[in-house]
Structures are given as C-alpha cells and as structure tokens.
Amino acid sequence: MEIDRHLEQHDPSRYTVYQMLDYAKDIQKIKLIQKFSKDVYLFRTKPFVNSLYNYAQVMKKNLLEKDLVEIKDFFGKDTFRIKIPENEKLKEFLLSQGLKFKDIGSVMVNDNINKKEYNSPLAENLKIFPVNNEKTLKDYKSIFSEAFDCSLEDTNKKFGFLDEIILDPKNNHVNVFVLHENNIPASTGAYYAFDNFSIENIGTRKIFRRKGYAYKIMNHLLREAQKLKYNQACLVASESGSKVYKKVGFKILTKTNTFIP
Numbered sequence: 001m002e003i004d005r006h007l008e009q010h011d012p013s014r015y016t017v018y019q020m021l022d023y024a025k026d027i028q029k030i031k032l033i034q035k036f037s038k039d040v041y042l043f044r045t046k047p048f049v050n051s052l053y054n055y056a057q058v059m060k061k062n063l064l065e066k067d068l069v070e071i072k073d074f075f076g077k078d079t080f081r082i083k084i085p086e087n088e089k090l091k092e093f094l095l096s097q098g099l100k101f102k103d104i105g106s107v108m109v110n111d112n113i114n115k116k117e118y119n120s121p122l123a124e125n126l127k128i129f130p131v132n133n134e135k136t137l138k139d140y141k142s143i144f145s146e147a148f149d150c151s152l153e154d155t156n157k158k159f160g161f162l163d164e165i166i167l168d169p170k171n172n173h174v175n176v177f178v179l180h181e182n183n184i185p186a187s188t189g190a191y192y193a194f195d196n197f198s199i200e201n202i203g204t205r206k207i208f209r210r211k212g213y214a215y216k217i218m219n220h221l222l223r224e225a226q227k228l229k230y231n232q233a234c235l236v237a238s239e240s241g242s243k244v245y246k247k248v249g250f251k252i253l254t255k256t257n258t259f260i261p
Contacts, residue, residue, distance in 0.1 A: 147203025
C-alpha cells in the first residue's frame with residue numbers, strides 16, 4: 001500500500017515507520033488501514049499489533065468534538081495515540097475531553113549528511129556489532145527493555161514481528177546494532193530505510209550511561225545512511241534525547257505532544 005504522503009512533510013519518521021509496516025505486512029499477515037481527512041491522518045494495524053503503531057496524527061492547530069468522535073470510531077476498541085503539533089489550546093481541548101497527556105517529542109532532521117563526516121573512534125574495549133543472530137537479537141531486546149523501563153514481553157509485543165526481517169541477510173531496510181563494552185552489551189540503535197532514513201530505538205543500559213555511547217551509535221547509524229546514499233536522516237526525540245542528536249547535526253522540524261485515551 002502507498003502511505004499517504006501528506007504525513008511525510010510533518011513527520012518523516014512516522015511516515016517511514018508506516019512504510020516499514022507495509023514492508024513487513026505480508027510476512028506477518030498484518031492488514032494496514034489508513035484514512036486522511038481534514039488534516040487528520042489515521043493509521044492502524046489489523047489484527048492489532050501495539051498502540052505504538054495506532055496513531056491519529058493531527059496536522060492542524062484546532063480540533064472539534066466531531067473530529068475526536070471520528071478518531072475514536074476509526075480505532076474502535078483498539079488502543080491508540082494522538083499526536084498533535086505543540087499547541088496550548090489544542091492540548092487543553094484534548095485534556096478537557098478526557099485524554100491523558102503522555103509526552104513531549106521533537107521531530108528532527110539532519111540535512112546533507114552525505115557532505116559530513118561521522119567519525120567517533122571506538123576505544124579498544126568497545127565494538128559495534130550488527131544484530132544478525134539470535135544472541136545479538138536477545139542482547140538488543142535486553143538493552144532496549146532496560147533503557148526504556150519495559151519488560152521483555154512488552155518489547156516483543158512492540159517489535160517481535162520484525163525478528164525475521166532483522167535476521168534476514170538480504171534485508172537492507174530494517175537493521176539494528178549493539179555496542180559492547182568489554183564484551184558486555186551496553187547500547188543499541190536501529191534504522192528503517194525506505195523513502196527516508198529514520199533512526200530508531202537509541203537506548204543505553206543505565207550502568208553504561210554518561211559515556212557517550214548514544215553519540216557513538218548515532219555516528220555509526222549515520223555512516224550506514226551514507227553507505228545507502230541518503231542525503232537526509234530523520235528521527236523522533238524525547239526532550240532529553242534531542243540534546244544528543246543536535247550534536248550530530250539534527251535540528252528540530254516540529255515539536256509535538258502525544259496523548260492517550
């Protein structure tokens with residue numbers, strides 16, 4: 001299916017996530033449903049995978065009660081998230097309608113990456129490995145779970161359907177890497193490469209933080225983007241994460257607020 005390109009200019013990373021799902025849908029027997037109307041982009045999976053992929057993306061600065069009814073009707077009983085451009089009036093409206101504020105994020109882009117060098121030398125006790133076997137796959141999930149304070153079960157619900165693709169040596173669209181310190185898995189990061197190169201799931205175990213490992217993973221991923229001939233990379237960052245990404249040339253395209261029912 002072709003993902004509606006109205007979304008790309010507002011959130012190229014989310015657009016790329018949906019292209020990833022489209023790439024994975026035949027393998028995992030997922031049906032994708034999208035709807036675009038009046039600057040509200042709706043997307044869900046069937047059967048339900050995770051609320052991480054069921055999104056209402058609002059691309060205007062006002063929303064009516066009937067818009068909210070349409071959003072809720074679209075998702076039915078499945079859980080979902082609503083992402084809005086940062087706007088106090090719109091935020092107050094959603095709160096008044098019983099939605100719960102989840103987090104603040106920044107859609108970020110890094111232009112002309114092919115004209116930059118991303119050299120972050122690794123000390124002798126550090127190595128970055130691609131996830132290409134069951135052991136490194138397990139390492140990646142373990143790091144992600146700790147970094148984002150979620151269980152392995154929850155991590156598998158969110159990303160387990162990608163295991164087969166990640167381990168496929170012919171795949172060059174969805175790849176994950178793990179940084180080891182003294183042979184101990186410490187930090188991880190991934191990319192989805194379709195119309196855009198989107199950096200995903202940067203995380204570091206708590207005992208290995210404040211060592212610059214996220215920065216080193218980012219440099220590695222941007223070198224991968226260069227190898228694949230991309231001129232631009234994108235991502236969605238938390239407030240704290242955006243500081244790291246600015247160091248490697250990312251700038252904020254737009255700030256967003258996310259809500260859950």
